[in-house]
Amino acid sequence: xxxxxxxxxxxxxxxxxxxxxxxxxxxxxxxxxxxxxxxxxxxxxxxxxxxxxxxxxxxxxxxxxxxxxxxxxxxxxxxxxxxxxxxxxxxxxxxxxxxxxxxxxxxxxxxxxxxxxxxxxxxxxxxxxxxxxxxxxxxxxxxxxxxxxxxxxxxxxxxxxxxxxxxxxxxxxxxxxxxxxxxxxxxxxxxxxxxxxxxxxxxxxxxxxxxxxxxxxxxxxxxxxxxxxxxxxxxxxxxxxxxxxxxxxxxxxxxxxxxxxxxxxxxxxxxxxxxxxxxxxxxxxxxxxxxxxxxxxxxxxxxxxxxxxxxxxxxxxxxxxxxxxxxxxxxxxxxxxxxxxxxxxxxxxxxxxxxxxxxxxxxxxxxxxxxxxxxxxxxxxxxxxxxxxxxxxxxxxxxxxxxxxxxxxxxxxxxxxxxxxxxxxxxxxxxxxxxxxxxxxxxxxxxxxxxxxxxxxxxxxxxxxxxxxxxxxxxxxxxxxxxxxxxxxxxxxxxxxxxxxxxxxxxxxxxxxxxxxxxxxxxxxxxxxxxxxxxxxxxxxx
Amino acid sequence: xxxxxxxxxxxxxxxxxxxxxxxxxxxxxxxxxxxxxxxxxxxxxxxxxxxxxxxxxxxxxxxxxxxxxxxxxxxxxxxxxxxxxxxxxxxxxx
Numbered sequence: 333x334x335x336x337x338x339x340x341x342x343x344x345x346x347x348x349x350x351x352x353x354x355x356x357x358x359x360x361x362x363x364x365x366x367x368x369x370x371x372x373x374x375x376x377x378x379x380x381x382x383x384x385x386x387x388x389x390x391x392x393x394x395x396x397x398x399x400x401x402x403x404x405x406x407x408x409x410x411x412x413x414x415x416x417x418x419x420x421x422x423x424x425x426x427x428x429x430x431x432x433x434x435x436x437x438x439x440x441x442x443x444x445x446x447x448x449x450x451x452x453x454x455x456x457x458x459x460x461x462x463x464x465x466x467x468x469x470x471x472x473x474x475x476x477x478x479x480x481x482x483x484x485x486x487x488x489x490x491x492x493x494x495x496x497x498x499x500x501x502x503x504x505x506x507x508x509x510x511x512x513x514x515x516x517x518x519x520x521x522x523x524x525x526x527x528x529x530x531x532x533x534x535x536x537x538x539x540x541x542x543x544x545x546x547x548x549x550x551x552x553x554x555x556x557x558x559x560x561x562x563x564x565x566x567x568x569x570x571x572x573x574x575x576x577x578x579x580x581x582x583x584x585x586x587x588x589x590x591x592x593x594x595x596x597x598x599x600x601x602x603x604x605x606x607x608x609x610x611x612x613x614x615x616x617x618x619x620x621x622x623x624x625x626x627x628x629x630x631x632x633x634x635x636x637x638x639x640x641x642x643x644x645x646x647x648x649x650x651x652x653x654x655x656x657x658x659x660x661x662x663x664x665x666x667x668x669x670x671x672x673x674x675x676x677x678x679x680x681x682x683x684x685x686x687x688x689x690x691x692x693x694x695x696x697x698x699x700x701x702x703x704x705x706x707x708x709x710x711x712x713x714x715x716x717x718x719x720x721x722x723x724x725x726x727x728x729x730x731x732x733x734x735x736x737x738x739x740x741x742x743x744x745x746x747x748x749x750x751x752x753x754x755x756x757x758x759x760x761x762x763x764x765x766x767x768x769x770x771x772x773x774x775x776x777x778x779x780x781x782x783x784x785x786x787x788x789x790x791x792x793x794x795x796x797x798x799x800x801x802x803x804x805x806x807x808x809x810x811x812x813x814x815x816x817x818x819x820x821x822x823x824x825x826x827x828x829x830x831x832x833x834x835x836x837x838x839x840x841x842x843x844x845x846x847x848x849x850x851x852x853x854x855x856x857x858x859x860x861x862x863x864x865x866x867x868x869x870x871x872x873x874x
Numbered sequence: 875x876x877x878x879x880x881x882x883x884x885x886x887x888x889x890x891x892x893x894x895x896x897x898x899x900x901x902x903x904x905x906x907x908x909x910x911x912x913x914x915x916x917x918x919x920x921x922x923x924x925x926x927x928x929x930x931x932x933x934x935x936x937x938x939x940x941x942x943x944x945x946x947x948x949x950x951x952x953x954x955x956x957x958x959x960x961x962x963x964x965x966x967x968x
Contacts, residue, residue, distance in 0.1 A: 519942075547953050583961045634953065638964065647967035650960075 341855045343751070343848040362447035363851060367454050368432030369749070375429055376818075378420045378461065383814065385413040390773070390807040393800045396792050403790040407476035408491070410788060412468065414479025415496060419503045420461050422734050423592060426599035427545075428457070428510050430741045431538045433749065435514060437842040438532045438864070440523025442852040445516035453509040460503035467495035478788060480589070483570040483581040487562045494563060497556040504553045507595070511545025514538050523841075532840045532864040533616065536623040537602025540630035544591045544598075548634060552588035555581070579644050586637035594633040596730055597697070598626055600737025601668055604690045607744050608672050610838045611687035612679025615865040618671035625664035632661045642710050643717045651710045658708030665701055669694060684836070685759035689740030692767055696732025700725055703778065718788075721781025724774045732770060739766075742821065747831040751847040753874075754824025762820060765813035772806030832873035840864045881938035891932045898925050919958070 344365045348357035358366055389410055392399045401409065432450065436443055444450050468474045471492030477485055481500075486493050518531070518539050531539075558581075561567045568574025570581040609616040616622065638646060638654040672694060681687070703725040706712045716722065747753050780799035785792055792800065834843040842849070844858035860869060902921045910917055931937040936947055 547950060551957065577965075579964070580961070583964065587957050587961070635956065635960070638960075645968075646964045649967040650964035653960075653963070 341846070341850040343846065344851050345848055347851045349851050360451070362443070362451050364432045364436050364444050364447065364450060365749075365849065365853075367450050368429050368434075370454055371424055371432060371457070372429035374458070374461065375421050375425045378416055379425075382413055382417040382421055383811065385409050385416065387807055387811060389413060390804040392790075393792070394804045395801075396794060396797060404473075404476065406790045407788075408474040411475050411478050415464060415475075415500070417730075418479055418592070419500055420457075420464060422596045422730055423503075423507060424457060424510075425596075425734065425738045426603060426741060427514070427538055427541050427595070428453075428507075430603070430738075430745065431510070431514060431541075431599060434745060434842055435535060435538055436517060436521065437845060437849065437853050438535050438840055439518065439521055440526055440841055440854070440858070441517065441521035442854075444513045445520055446513050449509055450513055453506045453513070456502055456506035456509070460499045460501075460506060463495055463499035463502060467492045467499060470495060480585060481556065481559055482585075483559070483562070483578045484572075486559055487571060494560060497559050500556050501553050504549045504556075507545050508549045508553075511542035511549070514542040515546065518542075529620070530863050531623070532602075533605035533619070533622050533626075534599070534602035534840075537598045537605070537626045540626040541595050541598045544595050544630050544634065548588045548591040548595075551584060552592075555584040555588070558584070579641070579646055582641050582644055583638065586640045587634075590637040590640060591630070591634045593729065594629055596734045597737075598629060600693060600734045600740075601626070603737045603741040603744070604672060604693050605668070606838075606840065607686045607690040607740055608675050609865050609867075610744075610836050611684055611690075612676050612681050613837070613867055614675055614679040615867065616671070617674035617677075618667070619865065621667050622671050625667040628664040629661065632657070632664065636661055636708075639708050639710075639713070642713045655708060655710040655713075659705065662701065662705060662708075669698060669701075685754075685756055685763060686740050686744035686836070688760060688763045689736050689743060692763065693733055693736040693740060696728050696736060696770065700728030700730075700732055703728065716781055718786055719781040720777040720785045720787055723787050724777035724781060727774045727777075732774075736766075739763075739817065744836070745842070746821065746824065747835045748842055748845075748847050748849070750825050750828070751830060752824055752828035753831050753835060754820050754828050758816060758820040762813050762817035765809060765816060769806050769808075769810030769813050773803050773810050774806070776800075776802045776806075834870070834873040837867070837870055837872035839867050839870050843870075881935055883932060883935075887932065891928050895925055895928055898928075915962070 344363055348361055349363055350357060352360060358370060361367065392401050392406055472490045473492060475491045475493045475496045476489060477493060481493065481497060518535060558569055562570055568576045570576045570578050572578060605616060605622055636654060636658045638650055639658045642651050706716060707722060707725060743759060776799040780796045785796045831847055833845065833847055841858055841861060844861060845854055898921060905917055936944060
């Protein structure tokens with residue numbers, strides 16, 4: 333790993349803060365930047381596995397009937413794609429990776445509040461990931477329940493559900509501990525004089541996310557343990573034959589898993605809020621509104637879980653109430669989008685790869701968000717429930733939103749982390765290919781979903797063939813874009829042009845530190861700091 | 875820093891809280907043998923909440939913490955109450 337420092341103080345790559353050498357200086361490090369990078373590398377590694385599984389799903393669906401795999405294998409592949417992408421990639425991606433690397437620096441702190449707990453959290457993540465992978469090769473084959481582990485099927489399937497749900501339980505603990513750490517860090521470790529109103533919007537988004545992690549994740553933990561109890565002890569909580577209620581499982585699962593969507597997307601919104609003012613050369617428009625909307629999303633987003641259950645057989649009154657509440661979440665999300673657009677309005681915009689990813693986020697997330705209203709409205713949801721419309725909506729929100737937010741963060745903070753710059757032309761080309769591939773992959777799924785193509789089906793009627801084939805071709809284009817992007821970033825890391833402290837001309841605190849930052853983050857007091865979005869006097873240091 | 879002060883609870887208070895918890899445990903077991911119909915869950919949850927409040931306030935020292943921490947714990951309980959309440963809301967109207 334090549335890195336250089338624009339300061340006489342050694343960077344965090346050179347100084348681990350202990351006598352340990354080699355890999356031990358990483359996997360036993362309590363430095364938030366090293367832990368964040370370890371999360372990032374693991375997340376990206378698992379992302380590649382998840383992408384390969386996704387490509388296999390798309391290839392299988394290229395023709396009706398069997399294309400490359402049997403139905404049972406197909407069930408296992410889409411389950412694994414979901415479990416890996418949701419629990420191992422998307423949830424920890426921005427908060428655990430970039431949150432760890434950037435948050436303490438944004439606060440002017442030397443580390444998070446509980447560095448050892450932070451390392452423990454990473455280890456839990458690794459153990460959970462290991463168990464999830466172990467579930468593939470042990471027991472009676474990989475789980476085939478879908479990532480939602482819906483009862484009663486998950487209680488009775490003979491596949492290796494036990495190991496998979498235990499992996500989710502451990503991964504949940506990792507997430508809770510990260511959230512706890514971030515809440516405490518933001519409350520306790522802000523630099524003297526750094527008031528709440530001077531926090532970066534990325535910090536605000538992580539704060540809102542952390543509360544969801546702490547409050548909602550334990551419910552998932554308990555719920556997956558209850559599945560274990562059902563399978564091993566036959567308790568009967570969710571089994572109607574024993575007086576149990578399978579809909580109760582869906583409530584418990586979605587009480588976590590809907591807010592989890594905001595664990596995924598809120599940090600990405602924070603990244604976009606950081607990128608846009610820097611490349612518009614303007615203070616962010618509506619700072620307070622964006623900050624408050626993060627909290628509003630966290631709160632309102634926790635009250636809408638049952639919109640996943642409109643066709644489950646729950647009461648009509650509950651359907652009505654949850655449908656109404658769902659529409660309320662659209663308000664804070666729209667507040668953010670309008671404020672980003674207003675920030676760009678009359679700005680001195682310079683187009684760079686991070687901005688392109690942020691704009692990609694706004695475009696794709698808006699499509700995902702607006703199609704979410706179709707699903708949140710009980711009347712229309714009845715028709716498109718469990719069709720490819722849902723699959724497409726979800727991928728527009730999570731891949732188009734969080735995924736592009738993650739790529740934006742990677743391109744934005746890359747020079748800060750490695751002290752080098754990637755090839756911007758190649759990065760721009762990769763972005764364009766990704767946008768084309770993404771829309772070609774997922775947009776046809778809206779159409780075949782509206783036509784009635786059910787999700788998770790191994791086989792389909794001939795009239796859906798064209799839509800599936802366009803989508804599969806889109807997946808190949810998307811994969812090409814991903815390869816170009818990763819190769820470009822890798823080359824940049826190894827041999828990119830060296831950069832100074834502030835290559836983009838940002839005003840948040842990380843741009844006052846050397847690139848890469850030293851072990852304790854700052855080599856001198858950032859005395860010219862006037863606020864995270866005050867660009868007066870800030871100059872680009874390429 | 876206020877949070878660094880450690881409040882030391884008297885043996886008398888600790889014993890009283892322990893006695894109360896044991897009594898409430900006895901009540902929980904006793905009530906479980908009576909069919910209260912619709913009130914079964916409400917009574918069970920009320921007893922469990924009361925017991926956990928005693929533990930949080932005294933054994934976990936929340937009673938002696940600052941207002942900010944109390945507010946956070948209250949928010950957690952509020953959210954939990956909303957989660958449970960809205961789930962039961964579905965069951966009640968099903």
